[in-house]
Amino acid sequence: MFGLFLATYGAVFVAEIVGDKLLYTTGVLATRYRAAPIMIGVSIAFMAKMAAAVLVGKWVSSLPPILVAALTTLSFVGVAITLWRKPVTRTDVTEKDGGGRATAVSFATVFFSEWGDVGQVTAATMAAAHPSLFVVWLGAVGAMVTKGLLAASIGAGVRRWIQDHLSPKVIRIAGVSALILLAALSVIETLTEGHA
Secondary structure, eight states: OHHHHHHHHHHHHHHHHSSOHHHHHHHHHHTTSOHHHHHHHHHHHHHHHHHHHHHHGGGGGGSOHHHHHHHHHHHHHHHHHHHHHSOSSOOOSOOTTTTHHHHHHHHHHHHTSOTTOHHHHHHHHHHHHOSOHHHHHHHHHHHHHHHHHHHHHHHHHHHHHHHHHSOHHHHHHHHHHHHHHHHHHHHHHHHHHTTO
């Protein structure tokens, strides 16, 4: 069982870590929100997405590319709008809702983007090959949470540097621009994968 956990963890982590947009997305979120609510939101999203991958297997990878592109675009644009609507004044006060908004935004960003990506397909393949679905799910979620922690911690360090060197208005414009760019790249990638 532990060997299956490690095999799934390693396979999903390696599949996800190379050139994955989610690293950048989580990093962008970490420049705006505290790491703990981000990790709660993305962890719940990772659990749900990997459960879907394990339970429905390869079907996830056969979702229509236009549907995947639409959900991804809506997710990134929704986060961009949320960032744009936040006040541009710099504050060190913790969020009034205890980070609930950051958790919800982080969950939505991850949950509604990149369905059928390489990590899910890897988890689905592992689930199809091994009867212990729970262990496969644990390994896949562990890999995704590790990736999220790396991105959030790097993003938090970048957040401190950015806050010391850039105005809040520039930060907001850069964050929104990065999310719009990630949305466009995700759509292009999703729609061209099927034709490659």
